Amino acid sequence: MSPVPSLEPRLRRLGLDVGRLGEHLASRLAPLPLARVSVEHRGGYLLEGSAGQLRAGLTGRLRASVRGEPMERPVVGDWVAYSTTGGDAMAIHGVLPRRSSLVRRAADGGRAQLLVTNVELALIVAALLDGERPRGLERYLSMCLEGGVAPRIVLTKADRSSEAPAVVEALRQLAPGVPVHVVSALTGEGVEALRALLPDKTSVLLGNSGVGKSTLINAWLGHSALETRATRASDDKGRHTTTARHLFALPTGGVIIDTPGMRELGVWRAEEGLAETFAELEALALGCQFRDCSHTAEPGCRLLLAIAQGALDAGRLAAWKALSAEARQHAAPRARRGPRARRQR
Ligand SMILES: Nc1nc2c(ncn2[C@@H]2O[C@H](COP(=O)(O)OP(=O)(O)OP(=O)(O)O)[C@@H](O)[C@H]2O)c(=O)[nH]1
Ligand SMILES: [Mg+2]
Ligand SMILES: [Zn+2]
Structure with missing residues (x-):
């Protein structure tokens, strides 16, 4: 049996437990120290580790691999393995498996x-x-x-x-x-x-x-x-x-x-704003029979029912549809251009 790995007190206070440390020590990144992502801003990270706060970027290899797998990019809450790069900046080599x-x-x-x-x-x-x-x-x-x-x-x-x-x-x-x-x-x-x-x-x-x-x-x-x-x-x-x-x-x-209140990121701004302005329509639409209901002529559409009952103004539904379509149109090309283009805006 291998000995139980010991937890550095500062990392334990940051949420590290024996299970996760064991996972790390059994992985290819085992020789590298662990830290937790505390802040992320414009491509850079602040980490909390056993030596306190560190600045870090991604290694070239990790940057290349997250380009194809955006969900693999480190975010706040992640445990990461890092190394020094020579200067005072650190490089993140990989993200430990996420529990949630x-x-x-x-x-x-x-x-x-x-x-x-x-x-x-x-x-x-x-x-x-x-x-x-x-x-x-x-x-x-x-x-x-x-x-x-x-x-x-x-x-x-x-x-x-x-x-x-x-x-x-x-x-x-x-x-x-x-x-x-x-x-x-x-x-x-x-x-x-x-x-x-x-x-x-x-x-x-x-x-x-x-x-x-x-x-x-x-x-x-x-x-x-x-x-x-x-x-x-x-x-x-x-x-x-x-x-x-x-x-x-x-x-x-x-x-x-x-965390910031809603609307903090460009791509989401239009849709979040819409969701807030038309909150009651969004709530009603949850009750439509079809998940992808377009609220045009579908059976079981709660919005059309509300209009028929005089509880909802048809003009408001039309405005919501028009603005949603517009938001989608604006969002799509941006998403295609990828994160780099988004960062430059
Ligand atoms: N009267 C009263 N005011 C409060 C209470 N909690 C927060 N506030 C006030 O509400 C305002 C907004 O509070 P914040 O803590 O900045 O709100 P937030 O949720 O962090 O907002 P974002 O950072 O914009 O997402 C501040 O002026 C607070 O003083 C409370 O329990 N009672
Ligand atoms: Mg706040
Ligand atoms: Zn509907």
Whole structure:
């Protein structure tokens, strides 16, 4: 029997366990040290390793292989094997097998974007003010289901709403079996109870801009490590303050990933914007009999039914269709040109 490999304390705090270390030591990358991807920006990475924070790029070989397999590209949450390149920059040689992945899909099922990996818990954050059916909730939930990540719903800004019991009840119907937490970063309500769930795992905060994801992490950290910004006074929408995914170990245990609210990436912008503007149509369309319903003449179309019943304006459906078609047209050539072209924009 081989001896049990020992875990460096800093890597353990970042979520490394004996199973994963053993996998690494049995792989072709075994001689290289491990680190976890904490931030990704314009082709470069920040890693957290036993020596602290490192800057890194990809080796030429890995860069070539991810060109054909975009999902193999390292993202925040990944464990990677790296080496020095001579200077102070590091080179990532490979990504360890992932235990879970959150992937965002376009409405038409075409392009997919890998968001984060190796997370056990997803906190889907929504503001209580946003009502009983937070925008994007279904998308976040299905992303978790598909990715093998346990979801919980977190309702923030309890200090600004007395609707908590009604919203919690509505969510219980909408998402049976998904635990719902009510918190206020302002009064501290529920903040500690939520933090108690975080040790010994990696958690990600998902949710629309302005709902209070970064504020919650700052409350857990006890200081303002992350930038937060007031929502727009006119409609309480967020200002897309967080612009990149960001992983770090909490001093009280557990690893947490902050993410930007929706619409952070070019290709997705048009469709995400549409999804927000036409949220009620998107929700209705989930009930159409055919998954690829074009809402033109299909039987079992919920949108056509709603129009017939006078619950939906035909003009609004027409506008949605026209704008969706336009968004698809713009997105397609960009996707063909590949990541390099996208980066240059
Ligand atoms: N009253 C109240 N305000 C809150 C609460 N949580 C967050 N806020 C405020 O909501 C605004 C947006 O919070 P952020 O933490 O920046 O929101 P975010 O989800 O990180 O937004 P993005 O980074 O844009 O995705 C800030 O002004 C916060 O102070 C809360 O529990 N109560
Ligand atoms: Mg934020
Ligand atoms: Zn339909």
